[in-house]
Amino acid sequence: MVDLVRRGDLAAFSELYESHLAVAGYVARAETDNASDAEDVVAEAFASVLEALLAGKGPRESFQAYLTTTVRRMAHRRNVRSRRNATLGYGSAMDDLVLDDNSTIKAFEATVLMRAFRSLPTRWQAVLWCVEVEGLKPAATGRVMELSPNGVSSLLIRAREGLRQAYLQEHVAQTPDDPCIDYSRHFGKYVRNAVRKAARQRIASHVVACARCADVLVYLKEIDEAMNERPKGDAATVS
Numbered sequence: 515m516v517d518l519v520r521r522g523d524l525a526a527f528s529e530l531y532e533s534h535l536a537v538a539g540y541v542a543r544a545e546t547d548n549a550s551d552a553e554d555v556v557a558e559a560f561a562s563v564l565e566a567l568l569a570g571k572g573p574r575e576s577f578q579a580y581l582t583t584t585v586r587r588m589a590h591r592r593n594v595r596s597r598r599n600a601t602l603g604y605g606s607a608m609d610d611l612v613l614d615d616n617s618t619i620k621a622f623e624a625t626v627l628m629r630a631f632r633s634l635p636t637r638w639q640a641v642l643w644c645v646e647v648e649g650l651k652p653a654a655t656g657r658v659m660e661l662s663p664n665g666v667s668s669l670l671i672r673a674r675e676g677l678r679q680a681y682l683q684e685h686v687a688q689t690p691d692d693p694c695i696d697y698s699r700h701f702g703k704y705v706r707n708a709v710r711k712a713a714r715q716r717i718a719s720h721v722v723a724c725a726r727c728a729d730v731l732v733y734l735k736e737i738d739e740a741m742n743e744r745p746k747g748d749a750a751t752v753s
Contacts, residue, residue, distance in 0.1 A: 516577055519567045527564055534581055541582045544626070545589035555592060559585040573726060579687040580726060586685055587733045590740070630680035638673035645670055678741065679703050682734050694720070694727050701727075705734045 518526035538559060542552035562584050566572035573580030631639060637659070644655040645666070652666040659666065683702030688695055697720045703709045704717050721728040 516567065516573060519564070520570055520572075522568065527567070530577060531560055534578055537578060538581055538585050541585045542589055545586050545593075547593045551589070551592050555585060555588045558588045562588070571725065579689065579692065582687045583685075583726075583730055583733065586687075587736075590733070590737060626684045627681060630677060630684045633680045633684075634673065634676050637669065638676050641666060641669045642673050642677060675706065675708070678738075679706050679708060681741075682706065682737060685734060685737060686730055694724060697721075697724075698727060698730065701731060701734055705731065705738050 515526050515530055519530065535556070538556045539552060542555040542559070543549060546552050546555055559581060563572055563577075563581055631642065634642070640659060641655060644650045644658055645652070650658070652663040652670070655661070656663050656666045659669075661669065679702040681702070682705055683699075686698050686701050688698055692698065697717050700709055700713060700717060704714065709717070721731055
């Protein structure tokens with residue numbers, strides 16, 4: 515079907531559109547800060563994919579993975595432009611969460627960030643929750659976790675970095691039969707310079723030959739850069 519679109523068969527693209535519209539809409543609603551933007555994001559993503567295919571580029575193995583990655587990229591860019599993107603600053607990983615609003619917590623649990631959080635080791639989850647969400651000082655957190663304040667600080671540094679890597683990885687569309695999975699499953703760490711030299715070289719060589727993975731890495735780097743940019747006046751820090 516994708517090859518037909520590359521040859522200019524727009525009826526084939528219409529079939530792809532109908533088949534994948536629901537998935538694209540789901541991803542757009544999950545990724546956009548403003549739900550009213552989701553429909554526009556989907557339209558922009560399909561238009562971008564069609565343009566790529568007609569130019570002889572775009573997906574070759576998995577149309578859906580390529581499409582959902584494009585949807586996420588479009589949503590992320592729209593969020594950045596509106597300055598409403600949920601960023602993870604060095605000072606605080608979860609400072610956008612409203613703790614006394616149960617509906618907010620429930621909504622938060624459905625986000626990419628919470629999925630990333632849940633993927634972390636239990637001790638990392640615990641220290642992040644105590645410090646970032648409950649607002650405990652390292653000394654108080656140490657009493658809860660039976661650690662010294664220095665031990666809490668050291669664990670918190672690793673947990674914050676782990677959360678960043680996991681958050682990035684959540685933006686990588688993966689399936690068990692993905693031929694690139696041996697590379698793409700490390701992309702979150704790769705973008706954060708947290709893979710060993712040999713692995714970095716293997717991934718770098720792979721993306722030279724794989725346009726899809728190269729596009730994903732560009733997208734992840736954009737997200738990583740956005741996480742490092744906090745609006746002026748945002749002084750949220752963790753002692």
